[in-house]
Every structure is written in structure tokens, then in C-alpha cells.
Amino acid sequence: MGDLGFKKVSVLEGGYNAWLAAQYPIEKKWTIKQECVTCHTNVTPNIVGDWKLSKHSKAEVSCSVCHGEHHMSEEDVDKSLPMKPDRCIMCHQVRGDQFKKGKHALAWSSMKAMPTAHWQPMAMIDGMKGCGGCHKVGIKADAEIKEMRENGAGFGYASCDVCHTRHTFSVKEARQPQACQTCHMGFDHPQWEMYSSSKHGVRYLLKQNGTLPETTAAPTCQTCHMREGNHEVRTAWGFYGVRLPLPEDKKQAEARKTYLKALGMLDPEGKPTARMNVAKKEDFFRMTQKEWSEERVKMLKACNSCHTLSFARRELEKGDQTVRETERLLAEAIQIVANLYRDGILKKPKNYNYAFPDFLTLHDAPTTIDHKLWLMFMEHRMRAFMGTFHANPDYAFWYGWSRMQQSLVEIREMAEDLRKKAGK
Numbered sequence: 001m002g003d004l005g006f007k008k009v010s011v012l013e014g015g016y017n018a019w020l021a022a023q024y025p026i027e028k029k030w031t032i033k034q035e036c037v038t039c040h041t042n043v044t045p046n047i048v049g050d051w052k053l054s055k056h057s058k059a060e061v062s063c064s065v066c067h068g069e070h071h072m073s074e075e076d077v078d079k080s081l082p083m084k085p086d087r088c089i090m091c092h093q094v095r096g097d098q099f100k101k102g103k104h105a106l107a108w109s110s111m112k113a114m115p116t117a118h119w120q121p122m123a124m125i126d127g128m129k130g131c132g133g134c135h136k137v138g139i140k141a142d143a144e145i146k147e148m149r150e151n152g153a154g155f156g157y158a159s160c161d162v163c164h165t166r167h168t169f170s171v172k173e174a175r176q177p178q179a180c181q182t183c184h185m186g187f188d189h190p191q192w193e194m195y196s197s198s199k200h201g202v203r204y205l206l207k208q209n210g211t212l213p214e215t216t217a218a219p220t221c222q223t224c225h226m227r228e229g230n231h232e233v234r235t236a237w238g239f240y241g242v243r244l245p246l247p248e249d250k251k252q253a254e255a256r257k258t259y260l261k262a263l264g265m266l267d268p269e270g271k272p273t274a275r276m277n278v279a280k281k282e283d284f285f286r287m288t289q290k291e292w293s294e295e296r297v298k299m300l301k302a303c304n305s306c307h308t309l310s311f312a313r314r315e316l317e318k319g320d321q322t323v324r325e326t327e328r329l330l331a332e333a334i335q336i337v338a339n340l341y342r343d344g345i346l347k348k349p350k351n352y353n354y355a356f357p358d359f360l361t362l363h364d365a366p367t368t369i370d371h372k373l374w375l376m377f378m379e380h381r382m383r384a385f386m387g388t389f390h391a392n393p394d395y396a397f398w399y400g401w402s403r404m405q406q407s408l409v410e411i412r413e414m415a416e417d418l419r420k421k422a423g424k
């Protein structure tokens with residue numbers, strides 16, 4: 001984004017004046033088009049209203065600074081520039097660099113990497129109504145944005161505004177746990193539901209509504225996941241609740257291999273596949289003990305601002321234990337379905353790489369028993385280990401562990417029926 005001639009100086013590192021001094025002396029300073037504000041006061045009054053509330057308006061970061069100055073009338077609206085994170089980053093480099101190293105930056109590409117992403121309706125992906133509506137936090141390539149704009153997908157390119165909502169771009173808003181709520185909720189990652197009904201969340205919400213004083217100790221999502229405002233988000237176990245290297249315990253190692261096969265990262269013989277390379281590129285999970293431990297240490301430091309280190313360590317170890325125990329249950333169920341493929345009772349679908357269940361086909365899996373298995377992975381296991389980490393007993397046990405056990409029984413029974421029908 002060199003086109004506006006900005007110097008890459010962090011406003012907040014050097015202070016506003018240092019930043020301003022770095023910007024203004026250069027010949028190619030931006031123009032602040034007063035006309036934008038004048039006309040838009042009628043066209044979109046609440047956008048102007050929010051912008052007026054922002055620190056940006058006070059610092060003369062005007063409409064044209066972000067949107068460019070090529071559109072100036074009703075007839076040339078399509079000339080306004082798409083807002084990309086780079087445009088924010090040219091002034092906020094420190095946060096931008098952190099963001100780019102973290103998992104949020106990868107959200108768009110990891111969504112696109114799902115084998116059946118292109119099967120979903122356009123409105124759900126590029127239209128931002130489904131997957132895209134949350135994964136838009138990820139950075140998109142220029143070519144992608146161009147294509148999306150040509151196809152009429154009108155917004156969602158800015159990434160940074162998911163927590164700093166346009167046009168107030170407030171830091172106060174981004175510090176609230178609700179800033180994460182729109183995405184970290186629901187079916188496969190109900191972190192909002194778990195947090196807001198945990199001791200931690202309830203206490204924080206009581207602070208927000210004024211029942212408890214401002215200085216009461218209560219963590220937000222940000223306290224644990226963005227310590228010191230660090231925009232590089234990542235956790236030890238990640239979304240999939242898996243990591244490498246394989247554990248030393250033989251049984252556990254077998255279970256993990258079975259799970260990685262169902263993720264398509266290992267082939268049925270146990271050799272890494274092309275998808276394992278995608279997993280590396282997209283940072284799906286921690287590939288070494290070192291990477292995992294680094295994240296764990298960060299988390300322990302976060303807990304340690306309120307709890308003792310030994311308390312925190314014990315609590316997190318219970319999470320690790322749940323990851324392992326649920327992995328074994330899941331592996332048992334995967335093996336039952338895998339044996340149906342092996343024995344020819346279920347036929348390998350054309351789009352599958354192997355005669356083996358494939359979790360990443362999501363709801364486009366071919367049979368009812370595959371769906372049951374997928375739910376056990378994507379809904380029930382997620383709740384069990386995520387609930388343990390987020391101090392929510394009900395999610396951990398009833399929505400999680402208990403539902404996994406029920407699923408296992410159903411899968412076993414369905415497999416027996418299928419075998420009977422096939423006479424094998």
C-alpha cells in the first residue's frame with residue numbers, strides 16, 4: 001500500500017506526534033477530502049456519526065485516507081478502494097505484524113483449504129453469510145479480492161474490523177469478550193457459551209453490568225488469549241485437539257494415528273499425505289513439542305496473574321487428559337467405520353482419496369454412519385475438551401463426554417446392522 005506514501009511508523013509506539021511528524025513532511029501526503037464527510041452526512045449519516053466518535057476523526061484519519069479519493073460522486077461508487085488490513089497496518093505496524101504471525105491471519109486460506117469448500121453455496125463463502133462470515137478475519141490475496149468484487153461480494157476484506165468494529169474502531173470495544181462472540185460460538189466451537197456461563201465469564205459479566213466493582217479479578221477471552229494485547233493468537237492444542245510428535249504411550253499413539261487418518265493427514269497405512277503439508281502451511285496444529293510448550297507457557301503466565309502456577313498447571317493438565325481420553329473414544333468409533341470401508345460394506349466415494357472415513361468432507365460425508373461419526377468428532381469431542389479448558393462442567397460432561405459415549409453406542413449398533421444387511 002505504498003500508493004499513499006505513508007511511512008511505516010507505529011502510532012502507539014512513538015506516540016501520535018512522532019507518527020504525525022513522520023507523515024506530514026513527505027511530499028506525497030494524503031488529501032483529506034472534506035466532500036466525503038459532507039455528502040455522506042446525508043448518504044450514510046450513522047457511518048459519519050460513528051467515525052466522528054472515533055480517535056481517527058480527531059487525528060484527521062478521514063474517509064479518503066482509508067477508502068481513497070477516486071470515488072467522489074454517486075456515479076463512481078465502484079472506484080472506492082477495497083479496505084485491506086495493509087491499509088490499517090501502514091499506521092499500526094506493531095499490531096499488524098503480530099496479527100500476521102497469528103492464526104487469525106490464516107482464517108481465509110484455511111477455510112478455502114477444506115476439500116469440499118467449493119461445494120458450499122457462494123453466499124456462504126465469498127458472500128460472507130456462512131463460513132466466510134467468520135473466516136473473513138483472515139487475509140485475502142489481492143487477486144481473490146478482485147475476483148470477489150467482480151462477482152459482487154461486497155465487503156469483508158478488512159480483517160482488523162472484526163474486533164475494532166467500523167467506524168468507531170474502538171480499543172475499548174475490542175477488549176470486551178463480546179468482541180469474540182460473533183464467531184467463537186455455536187456448533188463446533190462454543191467458546192462464548194462455555195465462557196459466559198463459567199465462573200470466569202459470569203464474574204466478568206457482573207463487572208460489566210456494574211454489580212461488581214471495576215477492579216474485581218475476572219478474566220476475559222483477551223486476558224488469556226491476547227496477553228499484553230498481543231495480536232498473535234494461537235493455542236497449544238488448537239481447534240482439532242491434536243499435535244505431534246506421537247505420544248510415547250503405545251495405545252495413545254495408535255489412537256492419534258487413527259484420528260490423523262480420519263483427518264486425511266495420514267493415509268490408511270500411516271504415511272503422511274499431501275494434506276499433512278497443507279496442515280503445516282495453514283498451522284492447523286503444533287508439529288513439535290517445542291511449539292506446543294511455547295503456547296502452554298504463555299497460557300500458564302496468563303493464569304498466573306490470578307492463580308498460583310501449580311493450580312494453573314494442574315487445571316490445564318486435566319484438559320490435556322481430556323484431550324487424550326476423548327481421542328481414544330473417537331479412535332474406537334473411527335475404527336468401527338473404517339472396518340466397514342475395509343470390508344467393502346461401505347464403498348469408497350469417488351471424491352475420497354482412500355476407503356476410509358474423511359472428517360474434512362464435513363456434512364458432505366456420504367452415509368448416515370459417517371455423519372454420526374463426524375458429529376462425534378466435530379460437536380461432541382470439541383465440547384468435551386474445550387469445555388474442560390474453559391472451566392465449564394456442563395459442556396465438558398453432558399454436551400461433551402456423555403454425548404460421545406452415546407454416539408459410540410449408536411455407531412456400534414449401526415455398523416452391526418450394516419454388516420447383517422450385507423451378510424458379512
Ligand code: HEC
Pocket residue numbers: 033035036037039040043063064067068069070071072073074077078080154
Ligand atoms: C456527492 C456525494 C458523495 C461524495 C462526495 C462521496 N460519496 Fe461515497 N457514496 C455516495 C453514494 C450515493 C454512495 C452509494 C450509496 C448506496 O449505494 O446506497 C457512496 C458509497 C460509498 C462507499 C461504499 C462503496 C461500496 O463499495 O459499497 C464508500 C466506501 C464511500 N462512498 C466513501 C467515500 C469517500 C471516501 C469519499 C470521498 C473521497 C466519498 N465517498 C465521497 C455519495 C458520495
Ligand code: HEC
Pocket residue numbers: 036037040044047048051056061062063064065066067082083154155156157158161166167169
Ligand atoms: C480507518 C479506516 C476507515 C476510515 C477512516 C473510514 N472507513 Fe469506511 N470502512 C472502513 C472499513 C474497514 C470498512 C469495511 C470494509 C469491508 O468490510 O470490506 C468500511 C466500509 C465503509 C462503507 C461500506 C459499508 C456500509 O456499511 O455501507 C462505507 C459507505 C464507508 N465505509 C464510508 C466511510 C465514510 C463516509 C467515512 C468517513 C466519514 C469512512 N468510511 C471512513 C474503514 C474506514
Ligand code: HEC
Pocket residue numbers: 011016019055056059061065066083087088089090091092158160161164169170171172
Ligand atoms: C493514516 C493512519 C491510520 C490508518 C490508515 C489507520 N489508523 Fe488507526 N489510528 C491512527 C491514529 C493517528 C490513531 C489515534 C492514536 C491516538 O490518539 O493515540 C489511531 C487509533 C486507532 C485505534 C485506537 C482507538 C482507541 O479507541 O483508542 C485503533 C483500535 C485503530 N486505530 C485501528 C485501526 C484500524 C482497524 C484501521 C484500519 C481499518 C486503522 N486504525 C487505520 C492512525 C491510523
Ligand code: HEC
Pocket residue numbers: 103104106107108110111133134135136137162163174177179180181182183184221222225226233234235236237238239240282
Ligand atoms: C470474525 C470472526 C472472529 C472473531 C470476531 C474472532 N475470531 Fe478468533 N478465530 C476465528 C477463526 C475463523 C479462527 C480459526 C483461524 C484459522 O482458520 O486458522 C480463529 C482462531 C482463534 C484462535 C486460535 C485457536 C487455535 O486453533 O489455536 C484463538 C485463540 C482465537 N481465535 C481467539 C479469539 C479472541 C480472543 C477473539 C476476540 C478478542 C477472537 N478470536 C475473535 C474467527 C474470529
Ligand code: HEC
Pocket residue numbers: 103110111114117120130131132133134135182183184185186189238239240282283284285362
Ligand atoms: C460462526 C463462525 C464460523 C463459521 C460459520 C465457520 N467457522 Fe470455521 N472456525 C471458526 C472459528 C472461531 C474457528 C476456530 C475455533 C477453535 O479454534 O476452536 C474455526 C476453525 C475452522 C478451521 C480450523 C482451522 C485451524 O487452523 O485450526 C477450519 C478448517 C474451518 N474453521 C473451516 C470452516 C468451513 C469450511 C466452514 C463452513 C463450512 C466454517 N469453518 C464455518 C468460525 C466459523
Ligand code: HEC
Pocket residue numbers: 012085088089092095096099104137159160161162163164171174175176179222226228229230231
Ligand atoms: C481478535 C480481535 C482483534 C483483531 C482481529 C484485531 N485487534 Fe487490535 N486490538 C484488540 C484488542 C483486544 C486490543 C486491546 C489490547 C490491549 O489490551 O491493550 C487491541 C488494540 C489495538 C490497538 C490499540 C493500541 C494498541 O496497540 O494496543 C490498535 C491500534 C490495534 N489493535 C490495531 C489493530 C489492527 C491494525 C488490526 C488488524 C491487523 C487489529 N488490531 C486486529 C483486538 C483485535
Ligand code: HEC
Pocket residue numbers: 177180181184189191192195196200219220221222223224225235236237238239296299316319385386389390
Ligand atoms: C481463563 C482463561 C481463558 C478464558 C477466559 C478463555 N479461554 Fe479460550 N482457552 C483457554 C485455554 C486454557 C485453552 C486451551 C489451551 C491449550 O490448548 O492448551 C483455550 C482454548 C481456546 C481455543 C482453542 C480451542 C479450544 O477451545 O480448546 C479458542 C479458539 C479459545 N480458547 C477462544 C476463547 C474465547 C473466544 C474466549 C472468550 C469467549 C475464551 N477462549 C476464554 C483459556 C481461556
Ligand code: HEC
Pocket residue numbers: 198199200203217218219220223224299302303304305306307312315316391
Ligand atoms: C483475571 C483473573 C483470572 C485469570 C487470569 C484466571 N482466573 Fe481462574 N478464576 C478467577 C476467579 C476470580 C475465580 C473464581 C474463584 C472461585 O471460584 O472461588 C476463578 C476460578 C477458576 C476455577 C474454578 C472454577 C469454578 O467453577 O469454580 C478454575 C478451574 C480456574 N479458575 C482456572 C483457571 C485457569 C486454568 C486459568 C488460565 C488458563 C485461569 N483460571 C485464569 C480468576 C482468574
